[in-house]
Amino acid sequence: METLKGIRLNVGPVHPATHGVLKVVVDIEGDTVNKAQVEMGFLHRGKEKMAEVRYFSNYYPIVDKLDYVSAINMEVLYASLVEKAAGIEIPPRAVYIRTIMAEIQRIMSHLVYIGSIGEDLGNITGMFWALRERELLMDLVEEVSGGRLAPMYMTTGGSFYDLPQHFDEKAEKALVRVETKINKDYNSMFTKNQLFLMRTKGVGVLDRYMVKKYGITGPNMRAAGIDRDLRKSEPYLAYDKVDFDVVTGEDGDANSRFMVRVGEILQSIRIVRQCLRDLPEGPYVTKTPWLMKIPDKRTFVRQETPRGEMAMYMITNGGTQPYRLKIRSPTFFALRALEEILVGVKVADIVVTIASLDPVMGEVDR
Amino acid sequence: MKEYFEKLKGVLGNKVKDFGVDGTEYSVLLVDKKLLKTAAEIIRQDFDVLFMLAVADYKPKFELNYVFSSYDKPDTIVIRTYITDRDYSIDTLTEVFDSANWEEREAYDLFGIKFNKHPDLRRILLPEDWPGHPLRKDFVVTDEVRNWTGLDLKF
Amino acid sequence: MIFNVIYGEVARFVTAGPAWVVTMLITFVLVFAITALVPIFLGWVERKYSARIQSRYGPVYVGPFGLLQNFADIMKLIGKRAISTNVDRLPYEFVPIVLATLSFAMVLIIPFGGANLEFISVPYSLLFLYVFLAVSPLLVLMAGWGENNKYAMLGGFRGVGQIATYELALIVTMISVAFLAGSYNIVDIVNGQSGLWYGAYLPVTLIVFALTGLAIIERAPFDIPEASQELQAGWKVEYSGIRYGLFLIADYVRLMIVSILVVYLFLGGWLGPVLPGFVWFIIKTAAVLLIIMAPRWTLPRPRIDQFIKFGWNWLLPLSIVNLVMVGGLLLI
Numbered sequence: 034m035e036t037l038k039g040i041r042l043n044v045g046p047v048h049p050a051t052h053g054v055l056k057v058v059v060d061i062e063g064d065t066v067n068k069a070q071v072e073m074g075f076l077h078r079g080k081e082k083m084a085e086v087r088y089f090s091n092y093y094p095i096v097d098k099l100d101y102v103s104a105i106n107m108e109v110l111y112a113s114l115v116e117k118a119a120g121i122e123i124p125p126r127a128v129y130i131r132t133i134m135a136e137i138q139r140i141m142s143h144l145v146y147i148g149s150i151g152e153d154l155g156n157i158t159g160m161f162w163a164l165r166e167r168e169l170l171m172d173l174v175e176e177v178s179g180g181r182l183a184p185m186y187m188t189t190g191g192s193f194y195d196l197p198q199h200f201d202e203k204a205e206k207a208l209v210r211v212e213t214k215i216n217k218d219y220n221s222m223f224t225k226n227q228l229f230l231m232r233t234k235g236v237g238v239l240d241r242y243m244v245k246k247y248g249i250t251g252p253n254m255r256a257a258g259i260d261r262d263l264r265k266s267e268p269y270l271a272y273d274k275v276d277f278d279v280v281t282g283e284d285g286d287a288n289s290r291f292m293v294r295v296g297e298i299l300q301s302i303r304i305v306r307q308c309l310r311d312l313p314e315g316p317y318v319t320k321t322p323w324l325m326k327i328p329d330k331r332t333f334v335r336q337e338t339p340r341g342e343m344a345m346y347m348i349t350n351g352g353t354q355p356y357r358l359k360i361r362s363p364t365f366f367a368l369r370a371l372e373e374i375l376v377g378v379k380v381a382d383i384v385v386t387i388a389s390l391d392p393v394m395g396e397v398d399r
Numbered sequence: 400m401k402e403y404f405e406k407l408k409g410v411l412g413n414k415v416k417d418f419g420v421d422g423t424e425y426s427v428l429l430v431d432k433k434l435l436k437t438a439a440e441i442i443r444q445d446f447d448v449l450f451m452l453a454v455a456d457y458k459p460k461f462e463l464n465y466v467f468s469s470y471d472k473p474d475t476i477v478i479r480t481y482i483t484d485r486d487y488s489i490d491t492l493t494e495v496f497d498s499a500n501w502e503e504r505e506a507y508d509l510f511g512i513k514f515n516k517h518p519d520l521r522r523i524l525l526p527e528d529w530p531g532h533p534l535r536k537d538f539v540v541t542d543e544v545r546n547w548t549g550l551d552l553k554f
Numbered sequence: 555m556i557f558n559v560i561y562g563e564v565a566r567f568v569t570a571g572p573a574w575v576v577t578m579l580i581t582f583v584l585v586f587a588i589t590a591l592v593p594i595f596l597g598w599v600e601r602k603y604s605a606r607i608q609s610r611y612g613p614v615y616v617g618p619f620g621l622l623q624n625f626a627d628i629m630k631l632i633g634k635r636a637i638s639t640n641v642d643r644l645p646y647e648f649v650p651i652v653l654a655t656l657s658f659a660m661v662l663i664i665p666f667g668g669a670n671l672e673f674i675s676v677p678y679s680l681l682f683l684y685v686f687l688a689v690s691p692l693l694v695l696m697a698g699w700g701e702n703n704k705y706a707m708l709g710g711f712r713g714v715g716q717i718a719t720y721e722l723a724l725i726v727t728m729i730s731v732a733f734l735a736g737s738y739n740i741v742d743i744v745n746g747q748s749g750l751w752y753g754a755y756l757p758v759t760l761i762v763f764a765l766t767g768l769a770i771i772e773r774a775p776f777d778i779p780e781a782s783q784e785l786q787a788g789w790k791v792e793y794s795g796i797r798y799g800l801f802l803i804a805d806y807v808r809l810m811i812v813s814i815l816v817v818y819l820f821l822g823g824w825l826g827p828v829l830p831g832f833v834w835f836i837i838k839t840a841a842v843l844l845i846i847m848a849p850r851w852t853l854p855r856p857r858i859d860q861f862i863k864f865g866w867n868w869l870l871p872l873s874i875v876n877l878v879m880v881g882g883l884l885l886i
């Protein structure tokens with residue numbers, strides 16, 4: 034082992050600020066990081082192997098726990114994959130239901146992000162406030178699906194249940210509250226708070242070059258100024274029928290990553306409102322057999338999840354189970370950038386940088 | 400999509416085959432795995448990242464699906480190649496696509512495919528002393544796996 | 555001076571020699587009770603306060619309005635097994651005891667809302683309080699070193715940097731007030747404000763004093779040495795059980811001392827119209843405490859380099875300028 038000038042510090046895997054079980058080994062001298070190494074796999078549950086021994090319809094509960102902060106997005110992704118592979122058309126109402134729930138889940142995920150970055154800066158109230166707003170939406174998800182964190186709402190061909198009665202009114206009530214909170218309260222706590230700006234501006238800069246080098250996608254990429262959103266560039270679900278903007282930042286630092294997410298919450302609220310307005314009547318699910326066989330083919334689906342472009346590549350061989358399911362995790366790529374952007378920062382900025390990339394280890398380790 | 404194939408064909412000749420839209424994506428089959436790096440360099444002109452690397456174990460050969468993506472256009476291209484010999488090795492793409500680094504580490508971890516000249520070929524998801532490569536089809540849960548505690552690892 | 559009052563009462567029943575011992579024992583019990591009750595009450599206040607900010611209820615179940623929750627917590631801490639491995643015994647055991655003793659000593663010499671309501675009157679009580687507050691860099695470094703933990707050591711280094719920076723500004727602000735009053739005795743300082751509060755003369759010094767006070771006692775958002783996010787608990791990380799409880803006690807006592815000092819040095823102490831002095835003291839201290847507590851729950855923590863830079867670049871020059879201004883004022 035080479036001799037160290039400073040201290041080698043294990044940040045994680047059981048550290049209050051690493052959002053799960055990420056481990057970052059940093060060599061620090063004084064209070065400055067000289068070298069950082071990312072280690073992962075502490076939450077590896079073999080989800081890709083599990084897919085090979087389960088029927089297509091039985092994989093939904095597992096896909097829920099992939100990215101447990103945005104479970105519905107994962108369900109939508111997997112359902113789209115199976116439908117694309119089996120050639121199933123879903124009814125228009127199901128398309129809209131999926132869009133609504135995916136966007137509600139995106140708001141919830143971004144609220145968790147806001148809260149956790151606040152907490153990592155030492156401002157626990159931010160976490161409480163964000164979770165308070167998330168709870169309103171969580172109630173919606175609970176009412177729709179019966180579950181909260183892992184709702185298991187989507188199924189092949191549509192969703193398990195129709196939206197309940199008066200869902201649009203309840204949703205509107207919750208959305209209005211989230212919107213006002215973000216536009217008013219969060220200004221004093223985050224977006225216009227001088228201390229918050231001091232801690233996040235210029236921290237962990239991921240510029241365009243690095244984004245393209247590491248293959249980072251999603252809000253982290255948009256914060257660097259790259260205008261790309263799969264919801265716009267290759268619309269899936271009902272995203273081509275609604276009107277929304279792609280939020281981009283400029284600097285690529287922690288603050289612009291934060292602001293992109295705040296902006297995306299507002300855009301998601303817009304999308305949900307439009308979808309609720311246009312929600313067509315009709316069946317909400319195409320009935321599919323529980324056990325189905327998918328012919329020998331390769332299917333590739335990618336969608337914009339709250340953490341970036343998540344993709345699944347499925348190889349089927351005519352059986353009732355996938356022959357191979359590969360999941361592309363967006364944060365898996367983003368975390369690699371940590372080894373570069375953590376060099377030279379202060380110890381206190383390690384946690385902010387990690388939090389600003391929004392890793393959820395369930396999805397990274399799979 | 401076709402123009403990418405034409406570009407590849409111009410350099411590699413009949414070593415590439417056009418699958419067309421195989422399944423759902425535009426795919427290209429690379430007959431000789433040794434040409435992978437050359438093909439990647441051609442693809443690099445149009446694509447930015449190795450979006451994902453999906454490996455599948457068709458005993459005794461491995462199928463590698465390299466999905467490339469670009470930041471400016473929505474196109475993706477899948478390059479498929481096979482590892483047939485028993486040394487399970489293929490050239491790394493890290494020099495061409497930097498984002499391939501961890502994807503290749505993952506493939507090494509879960510399938511045991513060796514990437515020649517990879518700068519940092521270590522396990523990534525599984526612990527270093529894990530017995531075997533679990534995503535191979537011939538992986539069986541032996542007593543060694545069942546009784547693995549992780550206590551021998553050095554932190 | 556409460557000590558003399560007690561002695562007077564005791565001397566009526568006991569002869570001179572034993573009377574000293576008995577008085578000391580009674581004083582000890584009283585001070586100990588105050589020292590122990592402060593965290594229980596202040597902790598409750600803070601919990602309820604933060605709960606209101608965060609849309610929660612706070613403690614409800616233990617005692618009326620959850621008043622005894624912190625009592626239960628301290629009981630729990632006493633009952634806990636202390637787990638410590640590979641520590642340097644001497645500094646490790648030494649620091650919590652010394653910190654608790656220092657807060658005990660501060661309670662002993664600070665007046666509680668009246669000229670004669672201190673346990674022991676000391677002529678230079680302000681200087682004593684400063685020393686008791688500002689001796690902590692040494693203790694923080696000892697604790698961080700003795701715990702034999704990387705996080706603790708980082709916290710210790712940060713603690714030394716931060717407290718050493720802010721001590722200077724603290725003593726300079728204290729000196730400017732003492733200049734105005736012409737005395738280092740708290741009672742004289744308070745009595746000197748019978749006309750106009752010093753806070754009205756020196757509003758900037760008031761703010762500087764409050765900030766430096768918070769920094770010295772490592773109160774969030776300036777709890778950089780014990781940043782619970784990046785360093786878990788900084789230099790306190792290896793402490794558990796009653797040793798941690800002693801830190802808790804010391805924290806709250808020091809918080810109370812700082813807010814009382816703000817009242818005494820700048821807000822006229824127990825002076826005020828109509829109401830008796832003790833009531834004014836309680837009102838002012840409560841107001842200052844609530845204001846001082848709020849940033850912990852609303853502001854993020856600055857980074858260590860930003861914070862130290864702020865101390866050297868702004869607070870220290872400001873306090874020195876204020877000192878010079880006070881000197882000029884006195885010359886005129």
